[in-house]
Amino acid sequence: MFEVNEYVIHTTGGICKVTDIAPLDMPGADKSRKYYFLVPIKERGSKVFVPVDNPAAIRKVMTDEEAWELIDEIPGIEEMQVENDKMREAKYKEAIKSCDCRELIKIIKNLYTRKEERLKEGKKTTATDDKYFKIAEDNLFSELAFAIGKAKEDMPGVIASRIGSRQTV
Numbered sequence: 001m002f003e004v005n006e007y008v009i010h011t012t013g014g015i016c017k018v019t020d021i022a023p024l025d026m027p028g029a030d031k032s033r034k035y036y037f038l039v040p041i042k043e044r045g046s047k048v049f050v051p052v053d054n055p056a057a058i059r060k061v062m063t064d065e066e067a068w069e070l071i072d073e074i075p076g077i078e079e080m081q082v083e084n085d086k087m088r089e090a091k092y093k094e095a096i097k098s099c100d101c102r103e104l105i106k107i108i109k110n111l112y113t114r115k116e117e118r119l120k121e122g123k124k125t126t127a128t129d130d131k132y133f134k135i136a137e138d139n140l141f142s143e144l145a146f147a148i149g150k151a152k153e154d155m156p157g158v159i160a161s162r163i164g165s166r167q168t169v
Contacts, residue, residue: 001052002036007146008058009099013040013048014139015061015146024049042142059099067147070101071162077102079109092132101143107136 002008006018016038023031036058038048050057062070080095080103082088095103111133115125125133141155150158 002058002060007041007061008036008038009061009143010038010040010048010050010058011097011099013038013043013046014142015041016048016058017041019047021052041146062101062143062147064148067144068162070105071144071159073102074105074159075163077105077109079113080106082110089128089132092128092136096132096135096139099139101140104136104140107132108140111136 002018002021004018004020008016008018010016018036019039020037021034022037023029023033024035034052036050036052038050038058040046040048080091082091092107095107111125111129114129115133118125138152141152144150144159145152145155148158
């Protein structure tokens with residue numbers, strides 16, 4: 001169970017602060033069911049309500065140590081394999097909804113490779129690819145930055161520097 005003032009990752013809200021744990025005070029709401037009241041840090045004016053008995057919708061934000069370990073793992077994480085182009089978007093959506101940072105890295109690697117291949121063929125990237133690349137990158141960089149206390153914009157350089165220094169050792 002999460003506590004008030006704790007930060008969590010929500011499947012669609014991103015990083016959120018738990019502001020309350022209580023029944024919903026809305027018409028028709030089951031007063032015996034408790035909810036986490038979440039405020040996304042990106043959109044402080046909005047709220048997300050998650051039933052306490054639905055643990056799949058939220059998870060703890062990774063720690064500083066976990067973030068650095070994940071960054072160190074990036075070179076060894078394989079890109080996402082998508083055999084059927086018709087299922088590509090569904091796989092991306094599923095991976096993003098999972099809130100699993102390793103899945104986000106797989107998407108980013110897949111889309112980077114796909115972009116390079118399309119450019120070599122004289123083609124542009126697709127709008128769908130651009131959309132999911134941005135979502136995956138934003139979600140990954142937001143959590144890593146939050147965990148290690150850096151700015152999200154600095155994450156590409158932080159990651160490149162860390163991976164580069166590890167590969168030369």
